[in-house]
Amino acid sequence: MVRAELIKNLMANPLKCDLCAKPATVHLTQIVSNKVHKVDLCETCAQAKGVTDPSGFSLADLLLKASLNPDTPTAGVRCEQCGFTQSDFKKHGRFGCPTCYEAFKGVVEPMLDTMHKGTTHTGKIPQRALERKSIYDRLTKLELDLTEAIKSERYEDAARARDEISQVKQTVPSNPKSAR
Amino acid sequence: MTIASLIDSPSELTDAASSKTAIVLMTRIRLARNLSGTAFPGWAKPAQREEILRICREAVAATSPMKRSLNITVGELSELEKQILVERHLISRELSGAKGGAGVVISKDQAFSVMVNEEDHLRIQVLRSGFQLKKAWNAITELDSALEDHLDYAFTPTLGYLTACPTNLGTAMRASAMMHLPALVISNQMEKVVRAVNQLGMVVRGLFGEGSDASGSIFQISNQTTLGESEGEIIKRLHTVLQSIIEHELNAREKLLEADAGKLFDKVGRAFGILQNSHLLSSGEAMNLLSLIRLGIDLAVFPDASRSVIDRLFIEAQPGHLQHAQKGEFDPAQRDLLRAARLRSEFANFVHPNFSFSTNGKN
Numbered sequence: 001m002v003r004a005e006l007i008k009n010l011m012a013n014p015l016k017c018d019l020c021a022k023p024a025t026v027h028l029t030q031i032v033s034n035k036v037h038k039v040d041l042c043e044t045c046a047q048a049k050g051v052t053d054p055s056g057f058s059l060a061d062l063l064l065k066a067s068l069n070p071d072t073p074t075a076g077v078r079c080e081q082c083g084f085t086q087s088d089f090k091k092h093g094r095f096g097c098p099t100c101y102e103a104f105k106g107v108v109e110p111m112l113d114t115m116h117k118g119t120t121h122t123g124k125i126p127q128r129a130l131e132r133k134s135i136y137d138r139l140t141k142l143e144l145d146l147t148e149a150i151k152s153e154r155y156e157d158a159a160r161a162r163d164e165i166s167q168v169k170q171t172v173p174s175n176p177k178s179a180r
Numbered sequence: 181m182t183i184a185s186l187i188d189s190p191s192e193l194t195d196a197a198s199s200k201t202a203i204v205l206m207t208r209i210r211l212a213r214n215l216s217g218t219a220f221p222g223w224a225k226p227a228q229r230e231e232i233l234r235i236c237r238e239a240v241a242a243t244s245p246m247k248r249s250l251n252i253t254v255g256e257l258s259e260l261e262k263q264i265l266v267e268r269h270l271i272s273r274e275l276s277g278a279k280g281g282a283g284v285v286i287s288k289d290q291a292f293s294v295m296v297n298e299e300d301h302l303r304i305q306v307l308r309s310g311f312q313l314k315k316a317w318n319a320i321t322e323l324d325s326a327l328e329d330h331l332d333y334a335f336t337p338t339l340g341y342l343t344a345c346p347t348n349l350g351t352a353m354r355a356s357a358m359m360h361l362p363a364l365v366i367s368n369q370m371e372k373v374v375r376a377v378n379q380l381g382m383v384v385r386g387l388f389g390e391g392s393d394a395s396g397s398i399f400q401i402s403n404q405t406t407l408g409e410s411e412g413e414i415i416k417r418l419h420t421v422l423q424s425i426i427e428h429e430l431n432a433r434e435k436l437l438e439a440d441a442g443k444l445f446d447k448v449g450r451a452f453g454i455l456q457n458s459h460l461l462s463s464g465e466a467m468n469l470l471s472l473i474r475l476g477i478d479l480a481v482f483p484d485a486s487r488s489v490i491d492r493l494f495i496e497a498q499p500g501h502l503q504h505a506q507k508g509e510f511d512p513a514q515r516d517l518l519r520a521a522r523l524r525s526e527f528a529n530f531v532h533p534n535f536s537f538s539t540n541g542k543n
Contacts, residue, residue, distance in 0.1 A: 082219045094299065094344040096223035098216055098334030101342055108346055115347055117381065118408020121340030123351040124321065129328045129335070 017042035079103040139168055181250045181288055183261050202478055203426050204311035205358045205491060209320050212343045212352040213302040216334040220344035221297040229281025229297055236296040239330035240285040245292050245323050253283040263500030269307060274298055292323060299344050313355060313415050340407060350407030355415055357422050362397040362475045363432035381405055382421050396467030396494060445535050448476040455527045461520040466497040481533045
């Protein structure tokens with residue numbers, strides 16, 4: 001539950017609604033973690049977003065969607081891995097797959113500062129998984145080297161790659177799984 | 181383990197209450213995890229969801245805390261069973277509404293539950309009765325690391341664990357405590373507390389999470405942000421906030437006693453009378469009455485040992501548990517009759533209130 005402080009501003013010099021282009025009449029200020037966040041909305045969007053109901057309203061969600069207006073330069077971007085687009089994000093409020101964070105980097109990065117306490121992870125690291133991944137990446141590369149070497153009849157290189165592969169394989173833990 | 185035997189066996193939540201759980205009823209931590217290179221549940225195709233479900237259920241079942249666990253798909257659960265699991269905080273409402281390719285693994289003691297294909301591929305949760313953030317963290321990080329042996333998590337060094345919603349990035353951890361705050365509610369201070377807690381980057385919700393009301397004066401307080409701080413820092417900060425809420429609640433109780441002890445004891449005594457004699461009780465009213473009895477226990481009107489009875493009744497008065505106990509499905513009006521009957525019989529043998537020791541404001 002986020003408490004929203006509503007100020008209906010009737011002054012001249014109307015601001016534009018952050019979600020559509022209509023003049024904004026609802027101006028919201030929210031303090032989260034000692035950071036001040038501001039949003040300007042028109043009457044319709046304020047109603048639609050449930051801003052008037054202080055119990056069920058998240059400014060973070062709203063900011064998320066506001067930063068995804070179709071006129072932003074990244075509007076045409078698609079995630080290569082899963083085909084997710086920015087308008088999909090606007091509709092669902094969630095991303096399509098982990099790779100989307102790379103594809104929509106330009107959109108995600110600016111909003112992290114408002115949404116979180118910091119912009120860089122400082123917590124737990126999946127150490128075992130990362131080590132395993134680096135081993136597998138190395139194996140893939142060695143196997144590629146081996147095929148190449150055999151193809152171009154560089155047998156000494158091939159023998160070296162083969163030895164290295166069997167060496168690396170001995171350090172490999174149980175098979176990892178993913179739904180790729 | 182089957183769902184029927186799980187429902188009928190004692191749970192961490194309903195049977196482990198001790199006097200230490202006076203204000204913090206229960207501590208909960210959840211971690212969101214996703215498989216690398218795999219579409220999030222909300223975007224994955226049905227066949228892919230099934231595949232994710234299969235892989236995750238298998239991996240979770242292979243960890244040591246999940247030995248002899250209940251490992252079940254949402255489709256295999258009846259509506260009533262889902263409701264009971266929601267009332268025990270073992271699955272979310274969102275998961276209970278999932279159409280296909282979703283499931284849950286629940287440990288035998290019901291302290292751990294792992295939801296598969298909720299908003300993220302994995303939602304790992306640990307429940308501990310009382311105020312035990314550190315213990316809960318140690319337990320959950322162990323399970324999480326054990327899962328790492330079987331699954332490749334989506335993770336980047338800068339953004340941390342990648343989640344379907346960017347509001348969960350980083351640690352992807354939500355730590356929360358369920359608190360019983362009757363005096364702050366009676367003295368109309370909750371709004372003030374909620375505002376102060378929000379400013380400290382924490383969120384206050386009702387008993388059953390987002391959008392639920394705070395019947396029974398029970399609130400959930402949890403961290404709002406997940407990126408930019410380590411799990412330890414978040415837990416430490418939450419601990420400080422919870423500690424200060426506990427102090428405020430205790431102060432509020434003292435003030436109520438000082439100002440008009442008679443008025444407060446009247447509420448407790450009347451609650452007892454209604455629970456012993458009423459014939460129609462909605463779950464909201466039952467929660468509020470039980471909350472007053474619980475406050476009475478904290479004020480030494482009833483013995484300490486009764487607290488675990490009340491904590492169990494908090495859960496058993498919920499619609500799902502009530503219908504399960506009566507072995508049938510009933511409409512809300514019938515449920516109110518059954519609930520009152522259940523509580524009448526429970527309170528017929530309850531220790532009678534003793535108001536004579538309570539006047540020195542013991543908490």
